[in-house]
Amino acid sequence: MNSVSGIINILSDAEKQEFIRFLKQQNKRHDTQNIQLFNLLKSDDINENNIDYKNKPALYALRKRLYDNLVTFITNKRFEDETSEEKVILKLIIAGKVFFKHKQYKPAFKILRKAEEKALKEEHFNLLNEIYHLQIEYAHLDEKMIFSELIEKYRENQKKFLQEEQLNLGYALLRKELSKIKEGAVFFDFQIVITSTIEQFNISLKEILTFKSLYQILFIANEYAALRNDYHQIERFVHKSYRFIQAKKELADQHLFYHIQILYFMGNTLFRNKKFEEAMLYLDKMESEMKKQDKVYYRQFYYRLKLLHCLIANYSGNAEFAITQTETILNDCKGAEISEVLDLQLSLAVFYFQQLKLDQLKQVFKNFAHTDTWYEKKQSMEWTIKKNLIEILLHVELKNIDYVMSRLNSFKRRYKKYLTTINEKRVLIFLSLVEKYLDTPENFASEAFQKQVEASFQWKSYREEDIFVMSFYAWLKAKIEKKNIYEITLKLVAET
Structure with missing residues (x-):
């Protein structure tokens, strides 16, 4: 049932x-x-x-x-x-077919020209394909029809339609491969897969056709950046995306869903690159778009928008606001997807941990009642790894040493091969330093140990390093310098 x-x-x-x-x-x-x-x-x-x-x-x-x-x-x-222009065009096509069937040729051609005009404006290449098919089929009944021009329009649309279809095929394949990586079933160089897919389907990134096409490319770029914790690499493309929107802003309302998605990707990328003011500008635009068309997409994007607001507030120095807001949202999130709830809960866990609100943090972890396998499939390997790391650090702070050692061993058994394969050995190095802290915490603040920590990691520049990677390093640095975790976090972020 x-x-x-x-x-x-x-x-x-x-x-x-x-x-x-x-x-x-x-x-x-x-x-x-x-x-x-x-x-x-x-x-x-x-x-x-x-x-x-x-x-x-x-x-x-x-x-x-x-x-x-x-x-x-x-x-x-x-x-x-449904009140979209797509439905209007479909109705016109159906009416045109009925008129042809009953030999009402003049109104049939007239209504198809109206459908063509609307479909061209909306960039509905699939509907244009059907319109041109009908016009060609009955062209012998219209003396005013210039057949060569009609064929040329049909061929030009076919080219655009094929480009869109090729991009759809490539997008579907890349999403399938991404799901395998996120579930930990397999790992490979995703950048190579992207390149081979572009070649296989003859996709030209210089000919982005529609808001949907741009969304698809941005989605793949965003997922790739999340896998590699490298949003710096895709930021230039994000800015190019906004120029695309500006150039086609007259079509934005007709493609409202994709427009909102694109603005979200922009805001998220800029947040991960620690450019909070720029990110907020895109989020403000996103919220404005969400209110259009009787808020048809408002609830669908509400939780993602609010989560980014809370994250930006937290990393801008307003932790109490971030915590209060996230708690409020979680207390009333009946319409949220489970993945959105889990993201909110994990972010709240980070906020609590940075403030060392350990009792509240323990309550959050009581909500994580499923197995790691379940979270890996529902969210991703990366999400589950972050959850486990926060839990380990929580019990380090609580001085539950035996439990921490048990969790460290099980973590390495489960994720060592995966982390090594994706070239994220820094996580394993980080955990080895956590073990050293547990063994000899009195030596952790020594100058010799600090140099060892600095030499252990292959850090990117502060500008390029991902904000969430910095958050874990902040705990380590705070222990070495015997300072407040949150203050160190804000200092690291500000150095960009």
């Missing part, structure tokens, strides 16, 4: 009532039990004893009919509620 229950959860309370009315209209017999099954599923009260059926095949058949009705209802409902 899971798939049906999942679909039911998509519906609002008002839509659920509307669906019941829809079922009543569909039912041809008074003894059908689909409404009863729907009510049980929406309340998670399904049980073999709660519904009268003769055998399991009968229940499965009833479930199948309910599933089909849900698909029909949602399809009709979403199409009725």
Whole structure:
């Protein structure tokens, strides 16, 4: 019943009532039990004893009919509620087909020209393809039609349509490979994979076609940067992306979803590179876009926007605001995706740790009740590694030495090979220094040990180093200098 229950959860309370009315209209017999099954599923009260059926095949058949009705209802409902230009163009194409079928040629060509004009403006190459197909098929019925010009338009659109399709194929392949890396199933040089994919699908990055195309490329760039903790490398492309938006700003509202996504990527990249004022400018633009079109995408992006606000506040020196805001958001996040909740919780854990609010931090970790395998699949290897590192440091601070040693050993068994493969040995070096601190904390602040720490890491320049990598190093530096973790963190960030 899971798939049906999942679909039911998509519906609002008002839509659920509307669906019941829809079922009543569909039912041809008074003894059908689909409404009863729907009510049980929406309340998670399904049980073999709660519904009268003769055998399991009968229940499965009833479930199948309910599933089909849900698909029909949602399809009709979403199409009725859809107000985009794409729907308008589709309606025009359908009307054109009807007119041709009934030999109303003059209005058919007129309505297709209107559809073409709108599709060109919206850059809907797939719809233009269908429009040109119809115009070519019936071109012999329009004396004013210049066939050579029509063929030229068709070929030019085919070229753009093919470019978009090739980019879609490349994007899909790269996302598939990324998911393998994030799950820890395999590792390879993702930059080489990107290059080979571009060559395989003949993708030209100089010919970014649409907001969607730009979003796809930015998504891959962002994921690659996250894997390598290297957002500095993609920042130039982020700025080029904004110039693309400026050049096509008249289309921004028609591609609102992708526009918001792009602004988020920009804000996130600049935050990770410690450029907080610039990041806030993009987040302000993002929030402004989220309020458009009756806030259709507001809830979808709300938690990501707020998390970035809290992160920027924390690393700008306003930790109490960041903590209070994150706590408030987590207390009321019923509509959030599980991945968004986990990101908020992990960020709050970092904020608490930097303030050494260890009791509150322990409460956060009580929420992390799943296995590492679950978190690796749900979030990523990187997210799970960060969670484990914070937990280890928490118990170092609590002086739970035996537990820390146990966690260190299990961490290395699980992640040593992965970290070595992705060339992130710094994590393993960091943990070896944590072990030395546990063995001889009195020697940790010595000048000799400080030199050993400096020599152990291959640091990038402060400008290029990722902010989250700096956060872990800040704990080490604070122990050496016997200073406050948060103050050291802010000092490291400010040095950029």
